[in-house]
Amino acid sequence: xxxxxxxxxxxxxxxxxxxxxxxxxxxxxxxxxxxxxxxxxxxxxxxxxxxxxxxxxxxxxxxxxxxxxxxxxxxxxxxxxxxxxxxxxxxxxxxxxxxxxxxxxxxxxxxxxxxxxxxxxxxxxxxxxxxxxxxxxxxxxxxxxxxxxxxxxxxxxxxxxxxxxxxxxxxxxxxxxxxxxxxxxxxxxxxxxxxxxxxxxxxxxxxxxxxxxxxxxxxxxxxxxxxxxxxxxxxxxxxxxxxxxxxxxxxxxxxxxxxxxxxxxxxxxxxxxxxxxxxxxxxxxxxxxxxxxxxxxxxxxxxxxxxxxxxxx
Amino acid sequence: xxxxxxxxxxxxxxxxxxxxxxxxxxxxxxxxxxxxxxxxxxxxxxxxxxxxxxxxxxxxxxxxxxxxxxxxxxxxxxxxxxxxxxxxxxxxxxxxxxxxxxxxxxxxxxxxxxxxxxxxxxxxxxxxxxxxxxxxxxxxxxxxxxxxxxxxxxxx
Numbered sequence: 001x002x003x004x005x006x007x008x009x010x011x012x013x014x015x016x017x018x019x020x021x022x023x024x025x026x027x028x029x030x031x032x033x034x035x036x037x038x039x040x041x042x043x044x045x046x047x048x049x050x051x052x053x054x055x056x057x058x059x060x061x062x063x064x065x066x067x068x069x070x071x072x073x074x075x076x077x078x079x080x081x082x083x084x085x086x087x088x089x090x091x092x093x094x095x096x097x098x099x100x101x102x103x104x105x106x107x108x109x110x111x112x113x114x115x116x117x118x119x120x121x122x123x124x125x126x127x128x129x130x131x132x133x134x135x136x137x138x139x140x141x142x143x144x145x146x147x148x149x150x151x152x153x154x155x156x157x158x159x160x161x162x163x164x165x166x167x168x169x170x171x172x173x174x175x176x177x178x179x180x181x182x183x184x185x186x187x188x189x190x191x192x193x194x195x196x197x198x199x200x201x202x203x204x205x206x207x208x209x210x211x212x213x214x215x216x217x218x219x220x221x222x223x224x225x226x227x228x229x230x231x232x233x234x235x236x237x238x239x240x241x242x243x244x245x246x247x248x249x250x251x252x253x254x255x256x257x258x259x260x261x262x263x264x265x266x267x268x269x270x271x272x273x274x275x276x277x278x279x280x281x282x283x284x285x286x287x288x289x290x291x292x293x294x295x296x297x298x299x300x301x302x303x304x305x306x307x308x309x310x311x312x313x
Numbered sequence: 314x315x316x317x318x319x320x321x322x323x324x325x326x327x328x329x330x331x332x333x334x335x336x337x338x339x340x341x342x343x344x345x346x347x348x349x350x351x352x353x354x355x356x357x358x359x360x361x362x363x364x365x366x367x368x369x370x371x372x373x374x375x376x377x378x379x380x381x382x383x384x385x386x387x388x389x390x391x392x393x394x395x396x397x398x399x400x401x402x403x404x405x406x407x408x409x410x411x412x413x414x415x416x417x418x419x420x421x422x423x424x425x426x427x428x429x430x431x432x433x434x435x436x437x438x439x440x441x442x443x444x445x446x447x448x449x450x451x452x453x454x455x456x457x458x459x460x461x462x463x464x465x466x467x468x469x
Contacts, residue, residue, distance in 0.1 A: 143448060162448070163449075233417060235419060237418075238369065238418045239368070284340040285340070288339045289339055291361075293422055294340045
């Protein structure tokens with residue numbers, strides 16, 4: 001699993017951005033060194049106070065100042081052009097590729113794979129699976145406040161704005177897991193709003209997609225079956241949906257195939273039975289202010305719910 | 314001397330800005346007598362109630378307070394009483410003629426928040442408690458800018 005870094009690019013676009021960053025950094029560092037050297041020289045060899053320069057020396061001085069001013073303007077023009085041409089190359093999304101609608105919400109990500117065929121539309125949360133080596137167009141939406149989608153290894157930032165659609169093209173060169181993060185302060189739990197991009201070989205991606213489209217089979221006995229009953233008949237189903245059950249809430253993350261996900265609550269906890277139990281016991285102790293309320297459940301009921309949810313592979 | 318005073322005033326202003334921060338309780342309000350009293354004067358709880366109002370599709374019957382299939386909520390007529398405890402009971406247990414019971418659909422805290430918002434819809438709360446923003450585009454005035462409805466009437 002890669003830790004996110006804009007200086008560890010794994011796609012052509014991220015490489016262009018990293019190159020731009022190093023170009024700016026190198027040139028600015030060189031200029032800074034020259035300025036410091038000139039300053040040191042001036043301190044070592046001060047001119048005499050009140051002494052008038054001979055005319056040829058005055059002329060030389062004004063030529064140097066003029067040349068440096070022109071050089072400054074030239075460097076600024078080069079910087080502007082470099083950043084303009086680099087970012088302009090990302091501006092136009094390709095609408096004929098795989099399209100994924102990403103909706104930022106306080107404080108999680110809804111992910112919906114678009115398709116003209118309604119039976120192929122797939123909804124999940126906080127994880128995006130993409131095929132390697134092929135551009136994927138993200139359609140960015142927000143339901144409440146402004147968020148920003150940023151997976152530094154793959155691409156620069158793009159804001160998600162309520163009432164407006166923005167686009168971003170993602171492409172990963174090699175298979176891997178790339179962490180992303182909301183990059184626009186969006187409230188109390190902004191820091192716990194992570195997203196994971198799983199770049200997979202096209203065949204593995206297709207297998208994942210087919211599996212994720214299938215409804216979960218409901219357990220027919222034991223603790224998991226009790227958990228399924230609780231999920232549908234208690235508060236859970238008011239906000240969460242699970243394909244294959246009667247739970248069809250639309251305001252919280254879709255939990256179909258939840259057991260196969262890497263994390264709980266948008267990257268807050270690793271997805272283990274112990275962590276899920278902790279999360280369900282009091283979400284507000286883990287992620288204060290999140291819209292997931294504390295539901296009063298007995299310990300055995302909670303254990304049944306954990307068994308059910310972790311079984312949704 | 315005056316610059317020391319200016320510094321002191323600046324520091325005091327910075328520190329004072331941290332005072333009176335609205336208290337938010339995330340795992341349920343402490344018990345009060347009568348119950349629910351704290352929710353109705355808390356801007357955070359009223360705002361959360363407003364979100365639940367949309368999320369649980371209350372608009373389906375009550376619209377944005379003007380009513381439709383269900384009764385209006387922003388006027389001063391309350392069939393089952395306009396106190397937060399009475400509204401809470403209407404939401405929790407449901408009422409005849411179609412109002413469903415939410416007791417296993419929402420947590421107790423959420424029902425109180427929703428009741429606090431419903432009570433606030435006719436602006437029966439302070440201006441700084443009523444919500445001033447909407448998650449989605451809204452054609453009407455924000456709750457905090459609305460006129461207060463006529464004084465509460467008990468029942469029909």
